[in-house]
Amino acid sequence: MDDAPDSHASTPPAGPGTAPDSLRSIGLTKIGEGRFKATNARGGETFMGTGGEDPDFTPVELLLAAIAGCSAIDVDLITRKRAGSTTFELTSEGHKVRDEQGNHVTGLRLSFDVQFPEGPEGDAAREALPRAIAQSRDRLCSVSRTVQLGADVTYEQR
Secondary structure, three states: OOOOOOOOOOOOOOOOOOOOOOOOOEEEEEEEOOEEEEEEOOOOEEEEEOOOOOOOEOHHHHHHHHHHHHHHHHHHHHHOOOOOOOEEEEEEEEEEEEEOOEEEEEEEEEEEEEEOOOOHHHHHHHHHHHHHHHHHHHHHOHHHHHHHHOOOOOOOOO
16 A cells, blocks of 8 residues: 555545545555455555355445444443443344446445333343444444445546
């Protein structure tokens, strides 16, 4: 990954309300036929592929995981102030379709199964859960908010 000062010289300008340290990026490298490795600036790696024989996530599955992970982090941060969860499971799903608009995903849905211990702290966390989910959906989760609001994607050849 190129960390040179001008490595993002062609990055589209940020919009209003953008902090100077707002840029996020990954590098993607082909590692085999239909297989790619994504690497972040901290050295983390994940793999993606076409969904054939290899177990790698497809790009659509990574989108679903990103939405689920983003919302899960939000909801957990809010509810754990009251009580830690005893169960925290989340399903993220959507339909990959091909129509007159081209390929895209429709009907995105998150389904939360979050349980808390018995007692006053657990009761407080259960009470906060619906609001936490709504805050993630309506304001906090950058990934789902980007999908909901839409974002321009610029393609370029280097």
